[in-house]
Amino acid sequence: MNLLRKILFPFAIIYGLITSIRNFLYDKGVLKSYSFDLPTIVVGNLSVGGTGKTPQIEYLIRLLSDSYKVATLSRGYKRKSEGFILADASSNAEILGDEPFQYYQKFKNIFVAVDANRKNGIEQLLLQKQKPEVILLDDAYQHRKVKAGFYILLTTYGELYSDDFMLPTGNLRESRSGAKRANIVIVTKCSVDLSLDEKQSIRTNLKLEPNQELYFTGVEYDTFVYSKNKKIVVSEIKGIDTVLLAGIAKPKPFFNYLKEENTVCLTFPDHHHFAPKDILEIKNLSLNKIIITTEKDYVRLKESIPEDKLFYLPIKSKFLGESEAFKKTILNYVGTSSRNS
Numbered sequence: 001m002n003l004l005r006k007i008l009f010p011f012a013i014i015y016g017l018i019t020s021i022r023n024f025l026y027d028k029g030v031l032k033s034y035s036f037d038l039p040t041i042v043v044g045n046l047s048v049g050g051t052g053k054t055p056q057i058e059y060l061i062r063l064l065s066d067s068y069k070v071a072t073l074s075r076g077y078k079r080k081s082e083g084f085i086l087a088d089a090s091s092n093a094e095i096l097g098d099e100p101f102q103y104y105q106k107f108k109n110i111f112v113a114v115d116a117n118r119k120n121g122i123e124q125l126l127l128q129k130q131k132p133e134v135i136l137l138d139d140a141y142q143h144r145k146v147k148a149g150f151y152i153l154l155t156t157y158g159e160l161y162s163d164d165f166m167l168p169t170g171n172l173r174e175s176r177s178g179a180k181r182a183n184i185v186i187v188t189k190c191s192v193d194l195s196l197d198e199k200q201s202i203r204t205n206l207k208l209e210p211n212q213e214l215y216f217t218g219v220e221y222d223t224f225v226y227s228k229n230k231k232i233v234v235s236e237i238k239g240i241d242t243v244l245l246a247g248i249a250k251p252k253p254f255f256n257y258l259k260e261e262n263t264v265c266l267t268f269p270d271h272h273h274f275a276p277k278d279i280l281e282i283k284n285l286s287l288n289k290i291i292i293t294t295e296k297d298y299v300r301l302k303e304s305i306p307e308d309k310l311f312y313l314p315i316k317s318k319f320l321g322e323s324e325a326f327k328k329t330i331l332n333y334v335g336t337s338s339r340n341s
Helices: 003-007 009-027 053-063 098-106 119-127 174-181 196-206 234-239 251-257 275-286 295-301 323-340
Strands: 041-046 070-074 109-114 136-140 150-156 184-188 213-221 225-228 230-235 242-246 265-266 290-295 310-313 315-319
Touching: 003 009, 009 174, 041 053, 041 295, 041 323, 053 098, 053 136, 053 150, 053 315, 053 323, 070 098, 070 119, 098 295, 109 119, 109 315, 119 136, 119 230, 150 174, 196 213, 213 225, 213 323, 225 234, 242 251, 242 275, 242 295, 251 310, 265 275, 290 295, 295 310
Parallel strands: 041 136, 041 150, 070 109, 070 136, 150 184, 184 213, 242 265, 242 290, 290 310
Antiparallel strands: 213 315, 225 230, 225 310
16 A cells, blocks of 8 residues: 555545445435336445456347347446437447447347446436347446445455555545445456455455355456458467557456567556557557557457457456356356346
């Protein structure tokens, strides 16, 4: 913890008190929450950024979209638009935000919507001619105005919420007690060889409620990088001059997976809007090189970089055992809620 964060400790106490009072008022019904008559699943976290929400949302889309009409609803972080927007052929990353636009590009049989007011967003989705049957609420764990039917809380291996503290001293957006709202807790970005003893130690550390389920996932990188019309096997990149580019919260694993001795690495802030000067810098550094970026950055860069130079590396969330138990829990919730509705 750096010195500035220690100095700001009193503000963390004040912030924690404010968020705790807010949660108390929602829990007691003084502030009204709204629920809806269809399955609604929140994927979120207690901390700021970088816990792997996007791969987890995509995992749920793959799990559910063959049997149900799925909608994702996000606030559209850093988008240059306002209000409710339902993605269509005219949409781009500036209108939707990078993650919703990524969903829209990858999954053609779902609704993708953005609205900072999740209650209004759900109401607008239910006014569509073909209504969604399941709504996935992306990064809405602290959005208490909507009471979802199911909550999935993500926390990163090595940076567990149980070891963290409130902003600005730590990275928590609300106190650790907020984890009690979760039906499932997933520890993300684990090593594939995570031992049973480590899993048990984490379980003890998190102090879960008896009714809460705990799962562990890692990051599964694709064996190819992709451009608009081409793909290259990752193992063949070693002989190609490359620029690696990432504008995500925690880019180190991405760089480590692809980096060679002479690789150029460019880092930008999370959800960065690439200005003309950024594009010029990228082009100058990538002369006679290909650019490999994250999937989230690709949707923001593809209109500005020649398509034969720009590649992206897809990732997926991979469960370290017990994936069938996770699927069963989600499918049971959605199936039961759908029948009840």
